[in-house]
Amino acid sequence: MPVRKIKNYAFIGFxxxxxxxxxxxxxxxxxSLVGKGIAGMGLHVFTELTPGPGSHGGLKxxxxxxxxxxxxxxxxxxxxxxxxxxxxxxxxxxxKTAESLRFLNGMLMSAPSILVxxxxxxxxxxxxxxxxxxxxxxxxxxxxxxxxxSTTEEMLRLVPTTLKEAxxxxxxSRWRVITQLCYRAAGPGIITGILLSxxxxxxxxxxxxxxxxxxxxxxxxxxxxxxNLPVTIYQYAMSPFQSWNELAWAGAxxxxxxxxxxNLLSTALPRWIKARKxxx
Amino acid sequence: MLLTSMPRAMKxxxxxxxxxxxxxILIFLVLIGIILSxxxxxxxxxxxxxxxxxxxxIWDPVNSEFGAASAIYGTLVSSLIAIVIAIPVGLGTAIFLxxxxxxxxxxxxxxxxELLAAVPSIIYGMWGLFVxxxxxxxxxxxxxxxxxxxxxxxxxxxxxPPIGIGLxxxxxxxxxxxxxxxxxxxxxxxxxxxxxxxxxxxxxxxxPYEVITRVLLPSIKNAAVGAGILGLGRALGExxxxxxxxxxxxxxxxxxxxPASSISSTIAQQFNxxxxxxxxxxxxxxxxxxxxxxxxxxxxxxxxLRKR
Numbered sequence: 001m002p003v004r005k006i007k008n009y010a011f012i013g014f015x016x017x018x019x020x021x022x023x024x025x026x027x028x029x030x031x032s033l034v035g036k037g038i039a040g041m042g043l044h045v046f047t048e049l050t051p052g053p054g055s056h057g058g059l060k061x062x063x064x065x066x067x068x069x070x071x072x073x074x075x076x077x078x079x080x081x082x083x084x085x086x087x088x089x090x091x092x093x094x095x096k097t098a099e100s101l102r103f104l105n106g107m108l109m110s111a112p113s114i115l116v117x118x119x120x121x122x123x124x125x126x127x128x129x130x131x132x133x134x135x136x137x138x139x140x141x142x143x144x145x146x147x148x149x150s151t152t153e154e155m156l157r158l159v160p161t162t163l164k165e166a167x168x169x170x171x172x173s174r175w176r177v178i179t180q181l182c183y184r185a186a187g188p189g190i191i192t193g194i195l196l197s198x199x200x201x202x203x204x205x206x207x208x209x210x211x212x213x214x215x216x217x218x219x220x221x222x223x224x225x226x227x228n229l230p231v232t233i234y235q236y237a238m239s240p241f242q243s244w245n246e247l248a249w250a251g252a253x254x255x256x257x258x259x260x261x262x263n264l265l266s267t268a269l270p271r272w273i274k275a276r277k278x279x280x
Numbered sequence: 281m282l283l284t285s286m287p288r289a290m291k292x293x294x295x296x297x298x299x300x301x302x303x304x305i306l307i308f309l310v311l312i313g314i315i316l317s318x319x320x321x322x323x324x325x326x327x328x329x330x331x332x333x334x335x336x337x338i339w340d341p342v343n344s345e346f347g348a349a350s351a352i353y354g355t356l357v358s359s360l361i362a363i364v365i366a367i368p369v370g371l372g373t374a375i376f377l378x379x380x381x382x383x384x385x386x387x388x389x390x391x392x393x394e395l396l397a398a399v400p401s402i403i404y405g406m407w408g409l410f411v412x413x414x415x416x417x418x419x420x421x422x423x424x425x426x427x428x429x430x431x432x433x434x435x436x437x438x439x440x441p442p443i444g445i446g447l448x449x450x451x452x453x454x455x456x457x458x459x460x461x462x463x464x465x466x467x468x469x470x471x472x473x474x475x476x477x478x479x480x481x482x483x484x485x486x487x488p489y490e491v492i493t494r495v496l497l498p499s500i501k502n503a504a505v506g507a508g509i510l511g512l513g514r515a516l517g518e519x520x521x522x523x524x525x526x527x528x529x530x531x532x533x534x535x536x537x538x539p540a541s542s543i544s545s546t547i548a549q550q551f552n553x554x555x556x557x558x559x560x561x562x563x564x565x566x567x568x569x570x571x572x573x574x575x576x577x578x579x580x581x582x583x584x585l586r587k588r
Contacts, residue, residue: 008490011492012488080303110514118547174293175295210551
């Protein structure tokens with residue numbers, strides 16, 4: 001066989017091996033997650049509070065806390081992110097301010113999340129004197145913000161100029177054109193961006209370590225430390241107690257399933273909205 | 281027609297403009313806030329130990345002596361291991377998906393690999409600690425201790441306790457985490473190459489190997505290098521996956537099997553336990569070092585990815 005052919009087969013073999021390697025890792029991660037997660041799963045996970053060392057319990061307070069922190073984080077980030085994205089999309093392409101803000105947004109998106117945690121610790125926790133739900137939600141909001149900004153900008157840029165011109169031609173003011181025409185046209189895309197940011201912040205652990213901290217009690221008070229799934233998983237997984245380890249895997253499965261559902265929604269929802277519009 | 285060019289717009293317009301502009305400026309304020317809070321929080325340590333903080337190889341909370349060298353070493357080496365594994369494997373996977381496999385194979389695999397990217401890092405950490413580390417200890421480390429330690433140059437890297445966790449394990453787990461990003465970005469870049477290019481190359485009798493390495497890869501060079509650097513940036517800042525498996529020892533050792541620690545894992549593990557002010561300040565200074573490192577790496581990645 002000529003050398004060229006041997007090289008070719010070796011190359012194809014290498015590439016196939018790489019793809020298989022990735023699949024094996026994925027299969028191993030998912031199978032241990034599902035296997036160990038289901039073993040620790042049960043109704044008690046949703047109905048009982050996080051247990052003390054070595055004893056049995058559930059993750060109720062951590063689940064509720066995580067929902068509150070994530071929801072509040074998105075409530076803070078979504079309006080700000082959409083508005084900032086709108087400004088970027090409306091600004092002149094050659095504008096220096098817009099270009100630098102776009103660059104800084106990219107930087108914020110790739111800043112290590114633990115640094116966001118340190119920042120919120122310095123600004124919120126040190127100032128108010130206590131770890132709190134507010135601090136945790138602020139940290140998550142900062143992580144969600146740049147994702148929402150960049151998807152909003154992209155989606156608004158896709159809105160055809162003719163639509164805006166038609167709106168202005170009818171005598172609508174600029175902000176009415178944006179809020180009533182552009183947001184409606186770009187809506188599904190913006191919602192996708194928001195959902196993706198939910199998926200991104202749900203599993204974030206590092207920024208919550210020194211902001212929301214954690215708590216073994218059921219608490220919905222936002223000015224106190226708040227229980228949350230990621231930090232609970234971290235603490236329980238690193239512990240020597242088997243019952244805690246099992247709960248950590250159950251929590252990990254819960255978070256992953258939630259993130260997968262959000263990811264599916266983020267692709268399905270825009271399609272669904274479009275289909276419904278077309279049916280009208 | 282642009283909001284920015286309408287200084288005398290109607291009242292609603294001006295309110296909306298101000299609202300949106302204020303929100304946009306928030307991005308700048310947050311980023312500046314992060315930098316200032318890191319400088320402010322780390323000031324005590326930086327003024328005590330001076331710029332030499334970065335090179336001091338000591339981390340002794342009991343005697344309040346701190347230096348960043350061991351954490352920086354752990355961060356750089358684990359990230360280096362990660363990209364040394366993830367770049368060739370990611371590139372190979374991308375080529376397989378975009379060029380070699382038929383659609384019915386590449387589509388589900390692409391989806392599966394994107395799934396890997398959605399799994400939160402804490403789960404990689406747990407998987408690394410409970411599943412990968414025991415397997416790695418028995419499967420690779422014992423073998424390496426018998427067969428690799430005697431080798432010149434690389435031998436000392438493998439001369440350590442086969443406990444499963446350590447610098448090498450952290451690097452490998454990191455490589456699994458950044459693999460999907462590198463694969464997705466290079467696959468997308470390959471897909472932008474028009475088909476006529478491939479047809480022309482195959483037309484002169486080239487093998488797939490020749491077409492890909494001599495025609496396709498050179499034309500996506502920037503995107504591929506950008507993807508690798510983006511992966512490196514992720515690896516540098518990753519916290520949870522590393523905190524689980526790196527072992528948490530602030531030392532510099534030749535052996536990759538020894539427990540070590542990265543900048544982010546040190547902060548995550550010690551911040552809440554640190555009681556003395558110099559300890560806290562040193563941890564925040566570590567954060568500043570990490571910020572500078574990622575800022576440089578991500579800046580380069582963005583420049584490369586933007587240019588086509």
